[in-house]
Amino acid sequence: MIPAGGRRSKIRPPRKSLISSSSSAENSTTDPTIDFDKNWSILQNAISQIQNKNVSNLSYEQLYRKAYVLVLRKFGGRLYDNVGDSIKQHLLNQRFKLLTSLSHEQFMQTLIREWDEHLQSMKFISDVLMYLNRVYVKEQKKLLIYDLGVQLFKDYIIMYNNNEIGSKTTNIILEEITKSRNGIVITSNMYITKIIQMMEMLVENNLSSDVQYGENYYQIIFEPIFLKSSETFFQSLSKSYVSLNSGSKYLQATSQFIKDEENRIKFYLPSSTHPKLSNLMDNILIKDKIDKMILLSNEGLQYWLQPVLSNLLKDGNLEPNHYNELKILYRLIGRIDNEYQLLRIRLKEAIISQGLLLPELVRNSMDSGSEKKGLNQTLFATKWIEAVLKYREEMIQIWTQSFDSNPIIEQTLMFAMRDFINNYNKRTSGNNNAIxxxxxxxxxxxxxxxxxxxxxxxxxxxxxxxxxxxxxxxxxxxxxxxxxxxxxxxxxxxxxxxxxxxxxxxxxxxxxxxxxxxxxxxxxxxxxxxxxxxxxxxxxxxxxxxxxxxxxxxxxxxxxxxxxxxxxKICNVSIWPKSLTKDYKNTETNEEQQTFKWPRQLRETILEFEEFWFSGKKNDNKSLYWSPKFGSIDMKITYPSKTYDINLSVYAAIIMLLFAPGSSLEGEVKSAFEEKKQYSYKEIAELTGIPTQELKRHLQSIAVAPKSRLLVKIPMSKEVNEDDIFKLNEKFKSPSVKVKVLTVSLSSSASASSNKKSNAETDEVNSHISEGRNIEINAAIVRIMKSRRTVKHNELIEGLIKQLSNRFQPSIVLMKQRIEDLIDKEYLERDADDRNLYHYIT
Known part of the structure; x- marks a missing residue:
């Protein structure tokens, strides 16, 4: 009985010398004319019995002795060749069983069975010919008997007759895998796995070379065909997904297929094929098609991000966010690019596109009936900023749930928002839409x-x-x-x-x-x-x-x-905005050279405070100017209906003080309504000295505005004219004891002047910004030049942008102007030979 050992099992020979174990053995070993054919006939019969799975009657000791004697008498070469021929003939006979197999599954079963039985046979044969392996094969650097059997299986089963069985096997496996890829359940999974393992063992050995091991059948034959077939399948599949004309369906179908395919390749294929197939699949299904899907108008990136924009100004009926689609998109792109460059580019474009639509959405949500420009401006600012911040929160939510909190993606999201927030005033030619x-x-x-x-x-x-x-x-x-x-x-x-x-x-x-x-x-x-x-x-x-x-x-x-x-409210005029304090010295004189007059009721208090201000010499080095255009006055006025606490601007209060009751000749104080005072517009202007535009708007506030009509204007009209007459309104009533008089904007007749004043204030702020930038750029230039002494133009520009970018984005034109200015002031100079080179002047 031949023991069933492994391929490399160590079987010890008999303890006693086989040569002297019997007289017949001794005669045969000492006979120079030993009968090789007779001994080989016994071994050949044993090999045939092993291949036919009939080993119960075989004696390992006898067979081992026969092979031992032949090798010892220098018949190793003939024995090795005859064993190979015997195995070869057996394999050729077995081919017909495979060729007559009907179904794919039957063919694979037969092939696996033949392979397993052949390997088992080769283990037994290797054990019998162990001495041949140890002596002859080692000396001649040939294949071990077991490896020879594997090689012969490849040559006379798989690749015989122009790779007939191999081609059939490859085609069957490809067909089975294609069925699985198409969603058809197959029962041949284990067969495919075992056949591929068999292919890996079929090594390309060169019998005439010292090198016994090379690439295997799987690598040389099967893998290239499999990859080519997979490429064709992936191309066809990607076209079918694209034909859906839906980015969402494409993402879901592609993601599911990739998941299934990865499970297949892990089950069927060796690890060396995984990256090759994955790269092929990623390039065809993702790299070549994903950008087209992102840009689709039908369920592309804009569609997936649309709920973020649509829900900003809604309180209910919110659209669901497409977290899942964006997550799939992120993971698919991550398979082809660890830096997510394509995703970042398209995200930035989409966010900027949405951001540029945001102001119009905010304006549409505002009350279009409001005629107050200032109120609209404030309302817009509030709604727009809150919408932008809410948009940011939604994008952070997407970043967390869909983009795995990737810091590179977060940076892209924030930079995109930064771009659309800062570029509104650059994208529009008209001032109405500029922000x-x-x-x-x-x-x-x-x-x-x-x-x-x-x-x-x-x-x-x-x-x-x-x-x-x-x-x-x-x-x-x-x-x-x-x-x-x-x-x-x-x-x-x-x-x-x-x-x-x-x-x-x-x-x-x-x-x-x-x-x-x-x-x-x-x-x-x-x-x-x-x-x-x-x-x-x-x-x-x-x-x-x-x-x-x-x-x-x-x-x-x-x-x-x-x-x-x-x-x-005491302000240092050198610090506070010039638009508010520029005429502080001219308070006493308005544009018509008419002297402003503080009413007698306030003059005493003003003089007392000035005395207090300069007392103790604590403010001797300071000048004090009073500015009536700011602040307010609380007045208690008794109307026939009731007494009201009224808050007015200083100018409006000064006008009302004209109607305050005075002392009579008898020393009694009469009621203001008993005195029945009335003044024309010209008289009020003369008595107060309030500038024309300010006087008109404050008269509108207290005599025209419905809710604060403290005076009666005759005739009643929206406009204030020079011939108008004003008197106390005996019928004034208010639901609240406390009344705040709001100062109205200038009437339409004075709108041009109002715009001029507003523009002047804006120009003053812009001028301050421009002046500050000039100073900062000059200082940055000097810092750079002082540290480097000699700098090229481009290096200086780059250094300026780097230093100033946290404060503002300096334009190239402005930086060049400041360089020229410092050259004129002799802080730096151009090189005599190279105009793009600057030197610092010490």
């Missing part, structure tokens, strides 16, 4: 801070959940998108000044013990640096000084038993 993000943010913050300082509880504020912290967080988030931060600083400083100067008291900014202005300014300084907001910080210092001075003055007035209260 200055820096100014809009300042308007938004101005409106929200005013609302917080009012302690409002309106439905709008409640619905937005606004608070000081929320305002600061929103503002900082939006500020980080703004490129021209210097422009924001200028606009914020202007609005900051207006809030204080137009506020009712110098304690403006405090709510429930919290100084909102201080809190906002502190957070802005943390974000931008104190040097950037130096002007606002100094203005805030003036506000604190005003509060302290008011408190000190109030204490002084209490001791003096004075009834009139004075709340002070």
């Amino acid at each position: 200055n993000a820096s100014e809009v943010l300042s308007i938004y913050m101005d409106y929200r801070i005013k609302q917080l300082n009012k302690g409002t509880s309106s439905k709008e504020m409640a619905s937005s959940g606004d608070s000081a912290e929320n305002l600061i967080n929103n503002s900082i988030q939006f500020l980080r998108f703004i490129k021209d931060k210097d422009a924001f600083e200028a606009h914020f400083a202007n609005h900051f000044a207006k809030r204080f100067l137009n506020s009712k008291t110098s304690t403006y900014g405090s709510l429930k013990g919290i100084d909102i202005e201080e809190m906002v300014l502190s957070k802005l300084c943390e974000e931008m640096g104190t040097s950037s907001l130096d002007k606002v910080i100094k203005m805030n210092k003036d506000i604190k000084t005003s509060r302290d001075t008011t408190k000190e003055w109030t204490m002084n007035q209490t001791k003096s038993n004075k009834s009139m209260e004075l709340d002070l």
